[in-house]
Amino acid sequence: MDKLEFEDLLERLCQRLSKESRDSDEHHKPSKFEARVRTVMGELLVGTGQEAAPNVDQGFPDIVVGKFGAEVKATESNSWRCIANSVSEGQRSLAVEQIYVVFGKFGGIPEVRWASYGDSIMHVRTSHVPRFEIEIGTENSLFAQMGTSYEEFRQRPMHEKMPYIRDYARGRLKPGERLWWLEDTELDEAGHSLPLEVRSILQLSAEEKKSIRAEATLLVPKIFSPSRSRNKKGAYVDVAMFYMTYRGILAHQTRDFFSAGSVGENGATGDYVRDATNRIQDEMRAAALYLEDALFLEYWGYVPERSSVILDWLRLADEMASDWTPSDELFLAEQGKS
Numbered sequence: 497m498d499k500l501e502f503e504d505l506l507e508r509l510c511q512r513l514s515k516e517s518r519d520s521d522e523h524h525k526p527s528k529f530e531a532r533v534r535t536v537m538g539e540l541l542v543g544t545g546q547e548a549a550p551n552v553d554q555g556f557p558d559i560v561v562g563k564f565g566a567e568v569k570a571t572e573s574n575s576w577r578c579i580a581n582s583v584s585e586g587q588r589s590l591a592v593e594q595i596y597v598v599f600g601k602f603g604g605i606p607e608v609r610w611a612s613y614g615d616s617i618m619h620v621r622t623s624h625v626p627r628f629e630i631e632i633g634t635e636n637s638l639f640a641q642m643g644t645s646y647e648e649f650r651q652r653p654m655h656e657k658m659p660y661i662r663d664y665a666r667g668r669l670k671p672g673e674r675l676w677w678l679e680d681t682e683l684d685e686a687g688h689s690l691p692l693e694v695r696s697i698l699q700l701s702a703e704e705k706k707s708i709r710a711e712a713t714l715l716v717p718k719i720f721s722p723s724r725s726r727n728k729k730g731a732y733v734d735v736a737m738f739y740m741t742y743r744g745i746l747a748h749q750t751r752d753f754f755s756a757g758s759v760g761e762n763g764a765t766g767d768y769v770r771d772a773t774n775r776i777q778d779e780m781r782a783a784a785l786y787l788e789d790a791l792f793l794e795y796w797g798y799v800p801e802r803s804s805v806i807l808d809w810l811r812l813a814d815e816m817a818s819d820w821t822p823s824d825e826l827f828l829a830e831q832g833k834s
Contacts, residue, residue: 497544497546497561497562497564499564499594502561502564502596503596503610505537505540505541506566506596506598506610507610508540509533509536509537509540509598509608509610510598510608510609510610512536513532513533513536513598513600513608514606514607514608514609516532517600517602517606517607517608518605518606518607521602521606523600524570524572524600524602524606525570526568526569526570526571526600529568529570529600530558530568530570533558533559533566533568533598533600534558534559537559537561537566541561546561546562547561555587555588555589556581556585556587556588556589556595557588557589557592557595557613560589560591560592562591563591563592563593563594564592564593564594564595564596565589565592565594565595565596566595566596566597566598566610567580567581567595567596567597567598567613568597568598568600569597569598569599569600569630570599570600570601570602571599571600571601571602571603572602572603572802573601573603573785573786574601574603574604575601575603576599576601576609576631576632576633577618577629577630577631577632578599578629578630579621579627579628579629579788580597580613580617580627580628580629580630581627581628582626582627582628583620583626583627583628583654583657583661584626584654584657585650588650594612595612595613595614596610596611596612596613597610597611597612597613597616597630597632598610599611599630599632601632609632609633611632611633613630613646614637614639614645614646614647614650615634615637615646616630616631616632616633616634616637617629617630617634617637617638617639617646618630618631618634618636618637618638619638620638620661620664626661638664641664641667642660642663642664644660694740694744694745694746695744695745695746696745696746696748697739697745697746697747697748697753698748700745705753706775706776706779707779707783708739708743708745709753709754709772709776709779710776710779710780710782710783711738711743711779711783711787712735712738712739712754713754713773713776713780714780714783714784714787714805714809715734715738715787715791715792715795715796716731716734716735716738716795717809717812717813717815717816718730718731718734718816719731719732719735719754719769719816720769720770720813720816720817720822721816721817721818722818722819727816732750732751732754733750734795735747735750735753735754736750738791738795742791754768754769754772767819767820770820770825773822773826774825774826777826777827780806780809781806781827784802784805784806784809785802785805792805796808796812806827806830807827807830807831810822810823810826810827810830810831811823813826
């Protein structure tokens with residue numbers, strides 16, 4: 497099978513999966529979608545002498561067909577953009593010469609598209625490890641910005657990739673921002689645990705502060721624990737670590753960011769954390785849709801269904817609060833209360 501034949505197969509695959517996804521939501525979950533892609537690809541390969549084999553090492557890409565590979569991605573949002581694989585590609589199949597991405601977009605009008613994996617990479621971000629971000633149809637390839645190609649970049653060892661990433665990050669810095677990685681170092685596959693750009697929380701606009709407070713409140717319901725409890729102390733550590741490792745924000749006094757009078761002023765109860773949360777319900781609703789599954793897994797211990805994030809959060813918050821019941825006051829519409 498040559499390149500044109502494999503791309504024709506991908507086109508037929510995506511046409512079929514697009515129709516299926518509009519007729520039924522049975523395979524909209526990422527884990528189910530990958531299995532369905534492999535099944536349909538196998539059916540289309542009948543009679544070609546090829547088969548759609550999984551990457552037996554659970555590595556990269558997800559599916560191997562001879563010298564070609566397909567990395568499967570899916571999102572329940574109305575976007576062609578998502579986080580992709582580690583920059584290191586440490587578990588890449590050696591048999592694969594060219595990789596494509598098969599992307600299922602199940603928000604809005606469901607559709608499945610394919611594209612060259614390298615051409616779809618448009619950003620590199622760091623949370624726990626440097627990871628690519630892809631967008632189907634992007635006109636601004638990351639590697640064009642870096643002055644190299646995906647094929648050339650991927651073959652370099654990690655310590656040779658980092659200068660490209662730092663130069664790219666420097667070009668995106670805003671006034672007052674600094675790179676966190678300053679020196680060339682030999683990095684292992686895990687990379688670095690902190691983002692490249694770090695800002696003080698004092699530099700943020702009022703809207704940015706409100707947004708990241710909503711994110712942290714959603715991820716860390718322990719902030720409603722009694723003031724002298726171990727959970728309360730741990731909550732602010734969790735928040736500070738989230739801001740530093742995921743948002744690149746240095747929070748000097750995390751407790752004050754949630755409990756100072758300025759964030760809950762003019763509230764009905766006089767409990768600043770409680771009143772402040774009442775004021776960020778819309779921001780929390782938004783965060784419930786865009787925060788990554790990996791964050792919920794890290795902070796909650798499991799990945800909730802997107803449709804039930806708010807209700808799950810209310811249950812967790814009710815368990816933590818001792819002198820009030822969050823579900824009596826917050827997100828009443830989601831609970832079917834007037």
